[in-house]
Amino acid sequence: MQFVGYARSMLAPDQRTEYAALFTGHCAEIRDFQVNDEITAIHWWDLIEALPGHLQPMDAYLAELTR
Numbered sequence: 001m002q003f004v005g006y007a008r009s010m011l012a013p014d015q016r017t018e019y020a021a022l023f024t025g026h027c028a029e030i031r032d033f034q035v036n037d038e039i040t041a042i043h044w045w046d047l048i049e050a051l052p053g054h055l056q057p058m059d060a061y062l063a064e065l066t067r
Contacts, residue, residue: 001025004066009058024066 001023008019033042043051047063 007062007065020062022062022066 002025004022004024006019007022008017010017030044035041045051045063047067
């Protein structure tokens with residue numbers, strides 16, 4: 001993984017500032033995803049094709065920043 005920067009956002013309704021570290025990387029081997037207590041699904045995304053289900057605008061914005 002390679003660190004590509006920080007993203008700053010303001011969260012409503014209290015206008016709280018949050019920071020997220022952004023990373024990019026490449027996989028040599030793709031393994032099946034294992035559901036756990038934190039994450040129930042994951043998708044590989046090329047930032048071009050539509051993803052199934054609902055995508056939070058903030059998630060799409062952060063993914064775009066990693067280009």
